[in-house]
Amino acid sequence: MAVDTLPTHTDTPVSRSASGIRIGTSASLLTILLLAFLPFIVYQSATSVMIQLFILVVLASMWNLLAGFGGLVSIGQQAYIGVGAYTVVALDNQGLSPFLAILFAIVTASLLSIPTSFLAFRLRGDYFAVGTWVIAEVYRLVVIRFDSVGGGDGKSLSGLAGIDPTMRAAVVYWTALGLAVVTVLACFLLLRGRIGLALTAIRDDEVAARAGGVDATRVKRIVYLISAAGCGAAGAVLAIDAVRVQPDAIFSVQWSAYMIVIVIIGGIGHLEGPVLGAIVFFALQQLLADLGTWYLMVLGILAVFFAIVVPRGLWGLIADRTSFRLFPTSYRLENDHDRRAR
Amino acid sequence: MTLLRIDAIDVHHGLLRAITGFSVAVDEGEVVSVIGANGAGKSTLMRAVAGSIPVSSGRVEVNGDDVTRLRAHQRIARGVALVPEGRKLFPSLTLEENLLTGAYRRRPGPWDLDTVYDMFGWMPDRRNQNSRLLSGGEQQAVAIGRALMSNPDILLIDELSLGLAPIVVKQIYASFQQIVVNGCAILFVEQDVSQALAIADEVVCLLEGRTMLAGRPADLDPSDVESAYFGATTGGH
Amino acid sequence: MDVLNALTQGILLGGVFALFASGLSIMFGVMRIVNLAHGDLAVLAAFIAVVALTYTPLPFGALVVVAPIFGLLGYVMQRLLVTPSLEAGPLATLVATFGLSIVIQNALIEGFSADVRSLDAGGLATASISLGGGIDLPLVGVLGLGTAIAVIGGMQIFLSRSRTGRMMRAASDDVDTAALTGANSRHIYAVATAIAFGTLALAGVLFGTRSSFSPTSGTLTLIFAFEAVVIGGLGSLWGTLLGGLSLGLTQSMVAYYDPAAAILAGHLVFLAVLALRPQGLIPARST
Numbered sequence: 094m095a096v097d098t099l100p101t102h103t104d105t106p107v108s109r110s111a112s113g114i115r116i117g118t119s120a121s122l123l124t125i126l127l128l129a130f131l132p133f134i135v136y137q138s139a140t141s142v143m144i145q146l147f148i149l150v151v152l153a154s155m156w157n158l159l160a161g162f163g164g165l166v167s168i169g170q171q172a173y174i175g176v177g178a179y180t181v182v183a184l185d186n187q188g189l190s191p192f193l194a195i196l197f198a199i200v201t202a203s204l205l206s207i208p209t210s211f212l213a214f215r216l217r218g219d220y221f222a223v224g225t226w227v228i229a230e231v232y233r234l235v236v237i238r239f240d241s242v243g244g245g246d247g248k249s250l251s252g253l254a255g256i257d258p259t260m261r262a263a264v265v266y267w268t269a270l271g272l273a274v275v276t277v278l279a280c281f282l283l284l285r286g287r288i289g290l291a292l293t294a295i296r297d298d299e300v301a302a303r304a305g306g307v308d309a310t311r312v313k314r315i316v317y318l319i320s321a322a323g324c325g326a327a328g329a330v331l332a333i334d335a336v337r338v339q340p341d342a343i344f345s346v347q348w349s350a351y352m353i354v355i356v357i358i359g360g361i362g363h364l365e366g367p368v369l370g371a372i373v374f375f376a377l378q379q380l381l382a383d384l385g386t387w388y389l390m391v392l393g394i395l396a397v398f399f400a401i402v403v404p405r406g407l408w409g410l411i412a413d414r415t416s417f418r419l420f421p422t423s424y425r426l427e428n429d430h431d432r433r434a435r
Numbered sequence: 436m437t438l439l440r441i442d443a444i445d446v447h448h449g450l451l452r453a454i455t456g457f458s459v460a461v462d463e464g465e466v467v468s469v470i471g472a473n474g475a476g477k478s479t480l481m482r483a484v485a486g487s488i489p490v491s492s493g494r495v496e497v498n499g500d501d502v503t504r505l506r507a508h509q510r511i512a513r514g515v516a517l518v519p520e521g522r523k524l525f526p527s528l529t530l531e532e533n534l535l536t537g538a539y540r541r542r543p544g545p546w547d548l549d550t551v552y553d554m555f556g557w558m559p560d561r562r563n564q565n566s567r568l569l570s571g572g573e574q575q576a577v578a579i580g581r582a583l584m585s586n587p588d589i590l591l592i593d594e595l596s597l598g599l600a601p602i603v604v605k606q607i608y609a610s611f612q613q614i615v616v617n618g619c620a621i622l623f624v625e626q627d628v629s630q631a632l633a634i635a636d637e638v639v640c641l642l643e644g645r646t647m648l649a650g651r652p653a654d655l656d657p658s659d660v661e662s663a664y665f666g667a668t669t670g671g672h
Numbered sequence: 673m674d675v676l677n678a679l680t681q682g683i684l685l686g687g688v689f690a691l692f693a694s695g696l697s698i699m700f701g702v703m704r705i706v707n708l709a710h711g712d713l714a715v716l717a718a719f720i721a722v723v724a725l726t727y728t729p730l731p732f733g734a735l736v737v738v739a740p741i742f743g744l745l746g747y748v749m750q751r752l753l754v755t756p757s758l759e760a761g762p763l764a765t766l767v768a769t770f771g772l773s774i775v776i777q778n779a780l781i782e783g784f785s786a787d788v789r790s791l792d793a794g795g796l797a798t799a800s801i802s803l804g805g806g807i808d809l810p811l812v813g814v815l816g817l818g819t820a821i822a823v824i825g826g827m828q829i830f831l832s833r834s835r836t837g838r839m840m841r842a843a844s845d846d847v848d849t850a851a852l853t854g855a856n857s858r859h860i861y862a863v864a865t866a867i868a869f870g871t872l873a874l875a876g877v878l879f880g881t882r883s884s885f886s887p888t889s890g891t892l893t894l895i896f897a898f899e900a901v902v903i904g905g906l907g908s909l910w911g912t913l914l915g916g917l918s919l920g921l922t923q924s925m926v927a928y929y930d931p932a933a934a935i936l937a938g939h940l941v942f943l944a945v946l947a948l949r950p951q952g953l954i955p956a957r958s959t
Contacts, residue, residue, distance in 0.1 A: 166766060212943055215950045219706035219766055220906070223898045224946070227939055230895065234936040346891070350774060357767055386778040393778065396771030400764045401756045485852060511854040523849040525842040536842050539835060540854030581853065 128270055132263040140266045144334050146375040147269035148327050149355060151276045153367030155323035156352035158280050161362040162292045163316035166218075168349040169225025172209070172232040173202040173321040175344040177328025182242050182338050185252045192268065195329040202325025203318050210317045214310065226346060233344035247339035250332065265334050272330060276323050280364055283319070288312060354392055357399045360408025369408050437462050437499075438514075438620045439484070439589045444493030446476075446483045446644075453479040454644040457493075461589060461620045466611060468631035469624045471641035472664060477624040478520050480641070481593040484622070485517035486510040498588055511540045514588035520597070520624075522574040524566040524581075531562040533577055537584030544586025545617050551580040554613055572603030579607070583614065590614060592623035596630065608634050628664065642666045677807055678928040679921065684809065686900075686920025687817025688882070690913045691875040692893055693900035694824050695868035697912045700901070702844045702864040703758065708769040710872070711893030712776040717742060717876025718885055719780055721791055734791070738873045746869030750862050758861075773890065780887035791880035812882040819878060823871055824913050831909075836863060892935070899942040905952025914953050 132140050152170070160166045177198035184194040209228060216224040237245045253261060283289060291312045294302035303309050332338045351374070359370020381388040399406065405413070439461040446454035453476045461467050469477050482488045484495060486507035495503045497513045505513070516537075524533050534551060541547075552559045555576050561569070566577065575595070582590055596604040604627075611621060611634065625631040631638055632652040640648040640663040648655070648663035696710050707713075717738050724737035753772065757764035799811040831837040843850040843860045851857060879885065879893070896919060904915025922941045927934035945952065 160763070166763060168770070212946055215946050216902075218704075218762070219700070220898075220902070222766055223706060223708075223895070224902075227895055227899065227942060231936065231939045231943065234939065350770065353767055353770060357763075361763070386782045389778045390775050390782075393771040393774030396774070397753065397768045400767035400771065401753070401760050404760045404764055487848065487852065507848075507851040508854050508856045511852070517852050519849060519852060523846060523852075525845040525849070527841055527845050528838070532838055532841075535835075536838060536850070536853045536855075539839055585854065 125270075125274055129267070132266055137259060137262050141262055141334075142379070144266055144269045144330075145378075146371060147273040148331060148334075149351065149371040149375060150273045150368055151323055151327045152348065152352050153355040153359065153371050154276050154280055154364075155320040155327075156349075157356045157361060157364075157367045158283075158323075159316060159320040161356065161366070162284065162289075162296070163313055163320075164296060165313060165317060166222045167213075167225040167320075168222050168346060168353070169213075169227070169229035170320065170324045170352065171344050171346060171348040172225075172229035173206065173324035174328035174331065174348055175229075175232055175236065175340070176202045176205055176321075177325030178332035178338045178343045179236055179242055179328075180325070181329045181332045182248050182250065185250045186241060188252070191250055191252050191329075191333045192264070195268070195272075195326055195333075198325045198329035199322045202328075203322045206318045206321035207314070209321075210314050213317075214313070226349070229344060229346070233340055236344070237340050243338070243340075245340060247337060247342075249337045253333065253336055265330070269330050269334070272326055276326075277364065277368065279319070279323075284364065288315060292316070350392070354396045356406070357396060357404075358406055360406030360410075360412070361404075363406075363408045363412055365412075366406050366408040370406065373407070438497065439622065440494075440496040441484065442494040442496070444483065444495065445491045446479055446488065447491045448479065452491075452644060454483065457641075457644070457646060459622075459639055459646075459649070461622055463618050463620060464615045465636050466615060466621045466623070466634060467637045467639065468635035469622065469639050469641060470626075470628050470631050470664065474643075475641040476644040477641055478593055479644075481517060481520075481591050481622075481624055485515060485591055487517075508540075511585050511587075512542070514542065514586075515591065516582035516585050516587035516589075517591040518575075518578045518582045518593060518595075520593040522571070522578040524569075524574050524577055526565075526567045528566060529563050530558060530566055530569065530577055533566050534580050534584055537581035540585055542586040546583045546586050548584075551583060554610055555580060572599050572607070575599060575603070575607060576610075579610070583619075588619060590619055590621045590623075592621065594624050594626065596625060596627055604630065628660065632660070640664055675925075675928060678924050680803075680807055680809060681813070682921035682924030683917060684813030684817050684920070685924055686917035687813070687820040688875065688879055688916075689896050689900045689919050690916025691816065691820040691823060691871060691878065692897035693904070693912045693916050694820070694827065694909065695871035695875070696894075696897045697901050697906075697909060698827065698864055698871075699868045701907060702840050703754070703861055704844075705754070705758070705765040706769070706898070707868070708766065708894065709773040709776055709890070710769075710897060711895075712773045712780075712890030713742075713745075713869070714872045714876035714879060714893055715885055715887065715890040716776055716780065717873045718791060718880030719784055719887075721877045721880055722784075722789065725791065735873065735877050738877055739870065742869045742873040743866060746865045747862060749869075750865040754865060755858060755861065773894075777887050777890060784887060786887055788884045788886040790884040791877065810882065812878065816878045816882060819874055820913065820916065823874065824909050827867065828909050830867075836860075840864060896938070899938060903942060903945045903952060905954040905956060907956025908952070908954040911952055911954030911956070918953070 128143070131143065152174070156167070156170060159170070180198040180201045181191050181194040184197055185191055213221060213225055213228060236242065242248055284292070291302070291307045294305065294307055295309050295312065299309055328343060331343065355370035355374045356367055357370070358373055359368070360366030377391070381391060403410070437460050439459075441457060441459050443456045443458050444454060445452060445456065457480060459467065469480060471477050479488065483490050486502070486505055486509070490503055493503070494501060497510070497515055500513055502510050502513050502515070525536065528536070531548070534548060538547070557573075558577070558580070566574065569577065579592070595607065608630070615621060632655075635652060638650065638652055638655065638660075639646055640660060642663065643666070647666070648659060692711070692714060696707065699705060699707055720738050720741060721734040724734040728734065728737070753768055754765065757768040800808040801811060801814060802808050831841055839850060839855045840860055840863065842853070843855055843857060847857050850860070900915040900919050901912050902915070903918050904911030904913065918941065919938050923934045923938045926937035
């Protein structure tokens with residue numbers, strides 16, 4: 094008996110988006126446009142503060158990519174933040190424009206992450222985390238031995254001296270905003286593609302994924318590299334924003350603390366999580382910064398609380414209850430409601 | 436007297452109901468076998484009786500005490516010991532240390548290191564050997580010995596003959612006599628139906644979590660057992 | 673002769689590292705968690721001793737005060753933080769202990785200021801044993817090494833000979849099967865945490881006596897303890913002792929030639945072990 098072709102299922106098609114997602118995507122595009130126009134509308138002091146928010150979005154997204162999707166929990170990404178910042182300093186010594194140096198910062202961070210990954214991947218789980226921290230410390234201790242980039246005291250950027258301060262502030266703002274948008278978009282595209290599929294397979298069952306032909310180690314290395322690149326870019330922007338790089342600050346494990354707290358509060362394993370977490374964190378920072386050590390204690394307690402009580406984070410709570418998404422990365426079956434809306 | 440009474444238990448795996456309305460009574464000195472095809476729910480049943488997974492409804496009674504709400508480590512003290520599927524010896528411990536873990540919560544009774552070594556004569560020479568170096572059959576013997584060290588009233592054995600050579604299985608079944616002679620009862624899961632029918636006092640056949648057939652091997656018709664095992668309707672072969 | 677002195681200092685320093693590392697080792701061995709607040713807890717012990725010393729002049733009488741406080745702290749932390757986070761997921765313990773670390777460091781800064789200080793142990797801090805040939809062994813250092821060996825030896829005996837120790841090893845292999853043999857995992861974890869906290873109390877007081885410390889000292893302490901465990905080999909207590917000694921020797925010998933590079937040298941040795949012999953000096957599970 095001949096086997097006919099399978100009937101096409103026109104009654105339950107599979108798609109990427111639904112009305113909830115489309116609303117979310119449109120809303121985000123509008124917000125980005127508004128943010129781009131901000132330097133023309135508000136004072137410099139307000140936009141300068143926003144730069145911190147954009148940097149946090151970049152860093153948190155990179156940590157979320159690494160830990161939430163890649164399963165690699167690192168507390169050493171500050172190594173690449175520092176590498177990015179010091180690339181700008183080193184090239185500034187050679188007379189290169191710091192803004193142009195951002196691209197080189199991405200390159201150096203990416204290149205250094207490759208041999209580093211071979212070392213770091215020798216460790217697993219929690220031990221991997223502390224290992225990455227030690228590696229970051231090594232980066233710092235090596236860099237401060239070079240007086241040409243300021244040794245232990247740090248160095249200021251001279252290439253920005255000739256630019257009008259207001260203009261410079263605006264350009265840094267747009268650079269930071271642009272970087273944040275590019276980062277989140279890059280994560281989105283990555284996760285929608287083959288790497289995203291591989292990561293999901295690895296997350297579900299690594300042994301089965303490897304048996305199915307997924308080179309899990311190579312995929313993780315790619316994710317590690319991208320995360321390093323993003324952190325390097327963020328470090329470069331931080332250097333330009335502050336006009337000065339100080340090794341203890343730029344290589345501080347505090348950055349990892351921020352990344353972890355933001356992603357845990359925002360929602361790990363979701364693209365929207367780091368963005369939401371960064372906004373919440375940034376708001377807290379503005380409100381409580383005067384409290385000094387108490388502010389940090391609040392952060393610590395929040396981290397403990399969320400880790401134990403709300404492990405899926407704020408966006409996790411939203412995602413569990415609604416179909417509202419800013420980024421369509423998963424497949425869903427269209428039902429009658431969706432098709433009528435189409 | 437009845438050592439183990441299971442009364443209409445349901446066991447769930449998430450949303451899936453793995454066991455439905457299962458009941459059995461095991462008396463002193465009795466050997467009862469649970470048979471069934473893969474996926475019938477035999478291992479789930481064993482783990483539920485041992486307390487590793489919770490029962491969603493029904494009752495488990497040991498020696499007249501209701502143990503339904505007790506977790507695994509508490510049931511040992513009440514006289515239930517499970518030899519798990521796959522033996523599950525502790526790989527960083529030696530043979531003797533594995534046996535001694537069984538005595539962590541020991542109850543009064545005849546079983547201790549000496550009596551276990553009497554039963555399995557090859558063990559004393561290998562007592563300090565790491566358990567990973569033992570063969571499958573030897574590991575099974577140690578796992579049984581470990582369970583016996585707590586002096587249980589009811590010994591549960593999950594997938595006894597899995598991965599073992601027939602001659603090894605025979606030896607292990609030969610030890611059953613010694614175990615029940617002191618009043619201990621055995622409830623065991625067996626893939627090999629003919630073995631089960633030969634050894635057990637009573638046989639229960641599971642299919643998709645339900646009891647299809649139960650009775651003394653002498654009273655059971657082989658074709659009925661076959662139908663119950665595979666779920667075919669009678670007269671359909 | 674100074675080189676020899678550096679050598680002996682290194683061994684004594686290694687003893688302190690080993691003592692710190694032993695608690696980390698046991699918590700990871702039994703519960704598979706790294707307590708990121710490990711170093712900060714030791715510093716907390718030192719600060720509690722500072723307070724205790726204002727009431728009792730005896731230097732190691734302070735330990736009498738610190739030890740029970742830490743026992744209680746260990747029990748509370750186990751119930752409130754460790755067990756819930758173990759049940760919440762793999763990332764939870766890392767984040768929760770990281771959060772705890774932040775809280776402890778800042779609470780100490782708030783309570784004691786960020787200044788560096790040390791424990792006043794009276795004559796004990798400066799007493800030393802003279803080995804002749806210009807080598808002086810500070811008594812505190814000898815005590816540190818001796819305590820480390822005693823603690824690690826004691827733990828080893830406890831794990832291999834005692835009923836509970838054997839069950840702890842079984843639970844670290846397979847906690848579900850251990851439950852089938854009657855082990856209550858919560859109890860087992862509580863014992864492991866109590867032991868770890870006991871070593872922390874000892875380590876903190878000893879460390880505070882032999883060197884100066886501040887609220888932020890915990891960070892480096894954690895890193896050194898971690899390096900000692902990895903260099904020595906995960907899963908081996910004697911390995912942890914060896915790892916501590918190796919790290920101490922490295923730091924001390926390099927410090928003799930270039931003090932600024934001492935800590936970096938230690939990190940590089942750690943990375944070298946990771947690259948060339950990741951199973952550590954004494955691999956676990958060797959039959």
